[in-house]
Amino acid sequence: MKFSRRDLFIGGAGIAAGIVFTPVPWKLLGDTSIWTQNWPWIPQGAHGPVETKHSVCTLCAAGCGIRVRMAAGWPVGISGVATNPITKGALCPLGFAAQQLNWHPQRLREVRHGGRTASWAEAQAAFEKACGEGPVTIVDGRPGRAASSVLEAFAAKHAGDYRVLLDEETRALSPYAMWSGVSAAALGYDLENMQTIVSFGVPLLDGWGTPGRFTRLWSEKAAGAADPQLRLIQIEPGLSRTAARAWRWTAIHEGSGAALAAGLAQVLIQEHLVNGQGPAPPQMSLVDAAAQTGLSSDAIRELARTIVERRPVVAIAAGDEPAIAALNVVLGAVGTSGGIVLKSKPQGSQVQLEAGVGHRAMLLDSTVPWDFAPQTNAEVFRFAAWDGGNSKADWLLPSPGFAEELTDVPTASTSARETYAIAVNLVAQPGETKTAAQFLTNIDGTLPDVDKGIHARCEHLFESKAGTVHAEQATAVAKFESAAKMEEQLRQGAIWVGDPLKAGGLKCALKQWPAAANPAHAIDWTAAWQLPVFPPLAAKLYQESDLREAPGRRQA
Secondary structure: OOOOHHHHHHHHHHHHHHHHOOOHHHHHHHHHHHHHHOOOOOOOOOOOOEEEEEEEOOOOOOOOEEEEEEEOOEEEEEEEOOOOOOOOOOOOHHHHOHHHHHHOOOEOOOEEEOOEEEOHHHHHHHHHHHHHHOOEEEEEOOOOOHHHHHHHHHHHHOOOEEEEOOOHHHHOOHHHHHHHOOOHHHEEEOHHHOOEEEEEOOOOOOOOOOOOHHHHHHHHHOOOOOOOOOEEEEEOOOOOHHHHHOOEEEOOOOOOHHHHHHHHHHHHHHOOOOOOOOOOOOOOOHHHHHHHHOOOHHHHHHHHHHHOOOOOEEEEEOOOOHHHHHHHHHHOOEOOOOOEEEOOOOOOOOOEOOOOOOOOEEEEOOOOOOOOOOOOOOEEEEEEOEOOOOOOOOEEEEOOOOOOOOEEEOOOOOOOOOEEEEEOOOOOOOOOOOOHHHHHHHHOOOOOOHHHHHHHHHHHHHHHOOOEEEOOOEEEHHHOOOHHHHHHHHHOOOEEEOOOOOOOOOOOOOOOOOOOOOOOOOOOOOOOOOOOOOOHHHHHHHHHOOOOOOHHHHOO
């Protein structure tokens, strides 16, 4: 019997098909996978009892409630807490994968000075030397914590400056702070009682404020409705994700938000659509406002009439824009339900960051964003858990990572009610890390203690008998037997929510319309973004799910 070349081809194809449909190759693949996963240099997950703990996320200032799945004492999974009254179980993508961050390749695990490895003793000696040679500036990215009192006390005792770096949402409230004398951190937005929101380029549906807060309200009161209970009017040049889903989108020229605010105020005052108790009308005419915005005068008139159809109405700015804040004063949206409200008792305005000219050193707390580059010639000591790259700091000082630090979480910037939570260290703090508060306490042992500061805040809340502690069930503070019992609940992941303050406690002394400033450019929320330090899962979501819209897609 002879075999032809054709017979060989047919036989080979049959053999190949047979191999595919037999378990042999798949068994080899499985064995190879198991073998490679057990190489000695591959990290192995801990084996042990599995338990669930509740805490608060501290990756940003929102303070979302989290449920952490622990295996042998290590976090292995994170989810939101549905009973949290602020976030209602919502988390950002980074929060869902935060347990991976502590093993990120860019984790800072040693002190660095000028690009070389150094020690904590050298860093402390250098900072003490700087303190002896001139004043120092200490920068805090999240004021109001127990650790903040340590930073502030050190600056006061050593003739230095304590400065705060406000986030975007808080900076948008700065004009009201300037006109009322109340700290911007004591103000918030009463979103739950608003019926119309005029957003000047604010990404309300794309990560603004506390995760889940506005999107929950929007889904309950607006999504899919032709005439929604909550009207969202988005004003910005391009068709952003928020604009595409808003009840109405109005396109204007880039940087003309202040001009439109002035034009709207002109119409509201001239047509007596407001009570007339606000500032004097702006000097800009309606014709000039139309020319700058690209809208017609009739379109601005129609928009002004539309925004007051459903009240309460409030305008929200993307940054520190006095003209938009003045529009809220004209609308009567300051100090009233459904507007800009006090969430805590009035206090003096916070001192914002300045250059610190002439200061010998600058210490940046780990809460200061990595992309903040101080314009100073001072020696910079930066605390951080992860190395974001391209830092001009003289000293890089490793800080505790996710769930490795005991800290408290004060009220989020956009909240309308005061809140307080405690994030406990679910895992031990590595020996090579220190917080800025621990570093300063080693230099000056008379400074306040963070743990004692948290105790003191809990005592104060208990003595006030105000507010409610939300765990699986809500319990009024007045029903707790002691401050220790209440603190125990907070350390187990509960959150204290204060009672709403009475409206009318916020008065803005604004008599004249704010002077015209240089036109602000529209905020591009992605153009300047670099990929931050993300765990693998969150990085994949960031890159592939279009969570942050590409600049090219913002055009109509």
